[in-house]
Amino acid sequence: xETKTQSLKQIAxxxxxxxxxxxxxxxxxxxxxxxxxRDAYEIQELWEQCAKKREDNKIxxxxxxxxxxKQKSVGVNEPIYGRLTNSMEVKGNTLSLxxxxxxxxxxxxxxxxxxxxxxxxxxxxxxxxxxxxxMPAVEVIDSRYKNFSFTLVDVVADNASSSRFILSxxxxxxxxxxxxxxxxxxxxxxxxxxxGLGSAVLGHPVKSIIKLAEMLDRDxxxxxxxxxxxxxxxxxxxNIYDGDTVKVEFGPLGSISFNASNGKDE
Numbered sequence: 001x002e003t004k005t006q007s008l009k010q011i012a013x014x015x016x017x018x019x020x021x022x023x024x025x026x027x028x029x030x031x032x033x034x035x036x037x038r039d040a041y042e043i044q045e046l047w048e049q050c051a052k053k054r055e056d057n058k059i060x061x062x063x064x065x066x067x068x069x070k071q072k073s074v075g076v077n078e079p080i081y082g083r084l085t086n087s088m089e090v091k092g093n094t095l096s097l098x099x100x101x102x103x104x105x106x107x108x109x110x111x112x113x114x115x116x117x118x119x120x121x122x123x124x125x126x127x128x129x130x131x132x133x134x135m136p137a138v139e140v141i142d143s144r145y146k147n148f149s150f151t152l153v154d155v156v157a158d159n160a161s162s163s164r165f166i167l168s169x170x171x172x173x174x175x176x177x178x179x180x181x182x183x184x185x186x187x188x189x190x191x192x193x194x195x196g197l198g199s200a201v202l203g204h205p206v207k208s209i210i211k212l213a214e215m216l217d218r219d220x221x222x223x224x225x226x227x228x229x230x231x232x233x234x235x236x237x238x239n240i241y242d243g244d245t246v247k248v249e250f251g252p253l254g255s256i257s258f259n260a261s262n263g264k265d266e
Contacts, residue, residue: 008039011028011032015157015158015159016050019158019159020099022098025144035153043157044156056085058085061082061084061216061230062081064079064081064155065079066208067233068202078211078215079208079212080155080160088162088163090140090166093259094259094263095258095259096261096262097260101142102239103240104141104240105141105238106233106234106237107136107248108201108230109182109234110167110231111127111134112132112134112135112226112227113132113229114131117213118213118216118223120214120217128175134174135170135171137166138166138248141237143158144158170253170254177253178198179198180198180203180204182250183197184248186238186248187246188238194235194238195235196233196234201232208229243261245260246259
């Protein structure tokens, strides 16, 4: 008889297939209505092993649903997290859309750690003392599910819709400027399409790191030195298409610009 772990491993391998091939799939909860959020995180961890076999190693974490309003709208009381691997980082200023299904982008602040950060009941002081630097970032989210339709369980199992990410060329001291009042504006093809504040991320992006560490601690995990953490979107995500030019202005932290193309990465 098939064990639960074997079943979850098969699901993880199926998700990995659809992610790497860029093929849409049905929601997991259609075929597996009894999956729990805990099962979904286990699937995510088993997916990490699939990536590791390709030598696509984990280099960090991403947070999602960090907007309190968005949490309420989907009926949850905490964010979700996903894993970042080497292959997800976009080098250069062209985002290849090959292999992506429903690509959307959102502006974030990334923390890069110089010390391990683990446990619950952490304080902002703990986070700042463990942070090497921060960087403006853009996350590319891409649900693998048909019609961009999914439940909480589905999205967690699909690595929290994580797909690609772009980091600024310039890093900054964590103490450079207040992050809760950081203003961001996103432009697509020269038109301003979104704007927001750092406070959209749980009130302050540092709280996202604290919450991530708390959630990881439940499974004996933590944020390791050298890892990059995407703290969550400061605006709503926008759809992007072949030929689009995107610019995100981060006020005193500069800007990130890139082109979207169906061609290969530069």
